[in-house]
Amino acid sequence: MKKSDLKEKDKLKMKDTVLSSLEPESKEYKINDGGNLHFVVNPKGNKRWELRYKRPSDLKWTWLGLGTYPEVSGKFARQKADEVRLLLADGKDPKEHKEEQKRALLNSDQFSFKSLAEEYCKSKKWTDATRVRNEGALANHVYPTMGNRDYRKITKQEWLQLIQQIQKKPHPKTGKPIIEMGNRVRGLCKEIYDLAEVTGRIDHNPLSGIDKFIDKHAKENMDHVNRDELPKLLVDIRSYPSRETSIGLQLLSMLACRPNELREAVWNEISFEKATWIIPAERMKKRIEHHIPLPIQALKLLDELKQYSGQSPYLFRSRSNSNKPISNNTFNKALKSMGYKGKQTPHGFRHIFSTQLREIGFTRDHVEAALAHKISGVEGIYNKAIYLEPRRSMMQEWADHLDELVLRVSKGEAA
Known part of the structure; x- marks a missing residue:
């Protein structure tokens, strides 16, 4: 429809069928929709709404854009025009009001x-x-x-x-x-x-x-005892005065988990029936769910631990608040009190586990999976296996090996 085809009655509050059918001309033209609200069609066929009004400051006529068509329909454009008229009735310039709103938004939080x-x-x-x-x-x-x-x-x-x-x-x-x-x-x-x-x-x-x-995390070789010192350390851990802490250190040496993974562990992660500890992804360093097969020795220790944790959701509950885990310094402090400052850290058990299991002959993939290490490069992209069953045998053999080391000390044998 051309502008010249519009009848006078069609020019006031035009229907969307009329608005959408208006054709461009060689020059931009405006059609008054009523109340100084104009529908504008440019030579390229783009359409928009503009409102003509008098500025409150000097009563000079000016234009205010109200949006493009069809994004802003006829009904919506008239509503926006009514809102502008209310501002004008209060003596507010709509352009200045819009800028004030922008500044307020930027200054807000x-x-x-x-x-x-x-x-x-x-x-x-x-x-x-x-x-x-x-x-x-x-x-x-x-x-x-x-x-x-x-x-x-x-x-x-x-x-x-x-x-x-x-x-x-x-x-x-x-x-x-x-x-x-x-x-x-x-x-x-x-x-x-x-x-x-x-x-x-x-x-x-x-x-x-x-x-x-940025700098990457500097990999540290966490303090850990050598092969000959390990049996004595295991004996000292088992005789530590705090039974809960002793159990925690035994589990760290046996399961090779990260100290915080054990310290923040909750009972609903442990399945006695399946002999498996499943650590959810949000608690893991690599944000990947981690399955740890539990050897018989670990299950016995966890069963004993229940009497100390009481109704707390945590395996290792804080003494002051049952809804919180123990302090992140508990295990380290215990090792220092036993004389292992600078010799053994809670994290160092992972190094012992990794080194000795590889020396025994267990495969790299099984050991790395047990440590929840992410394999880098192309191999890591394709290798998603967690080797749960072979690791179950490996974890049991490792727990048996630790028991054997303690037994040798008790018999006065060399490690």
Whole structure:
């Protein structure tokens, strides 16, 4: 339909059938829909709504765009025009009002990094200890600098500089750079931005690719005793005064799990019937569910442990609060009190397990799967096996071997 074909009665509050049928002409033209609301058609056929009004400041006529058609229908355009007229009746310029709203939105915390991070944290089903650790890392290392910033405007360069600064900070106890904290913060912030990206609030994640340009975690050879010292260590552990802690250290030496995986373990992860401990992905370093076959000795220790944990969901309950696990320093403190400071750490049992099982002749894949190590490169992409049954035999043989070492000490034999 051409503009010239419109009848006068069709020009007021035009129906969408009329609006959609209007054809472009060589020059842009406007049709008054009533109340100074105009429908505009340009030569390319694009259509939009504009409202003509007098500015309250100087009573001069000006135009205000109300959106394109068909995104803004005739009915919606008239509603928007009515809202503008209400503002004008209050002496407010709609353009100035729109800018004030934009400034207020930017000054609010709607787009602050802290508000986005808090939304992300609330969505996660972390254990209490993990929540404290992650939220503490954000509060201590990120919020002071980035918390009140508009997360949409923080650049990749600024994030890189912050992560590098965190990695250079000295640890309060050791004085060494906290490289691992920088990596933890980078991972958290990247996931926080992932939330904004998948919900359409940003187009790209400024943390993507930063991991290639920061220091990696320096692999440490955690202190552990040598082969000859292991039997004496096992005997000392079994005679440790705190039975709960003794059981914990025995399980660490037997199962080769990470200390925090055991410390934060809950009873519903343990299946006595299937003789398996399944650690959920969110508690694992690589975020992959981990199955640990439980040898007979481990099942006996866990059964005994029940009398100490009581009604607590945790295997190793805090003495002050049954709804929390023991302190992350409990196992390490026990080893130090036994005279193993600088000789053995809780994490060091994984090194003993790895080295001695390989020397005994167990395959690399089975040992690595037991340690929940992720195989790198192409092999890791295709090899998803967890070797549960062969590992079950391996774990039982390892537990029997540890018992044999203790028995030799009791008989006065050399290890």
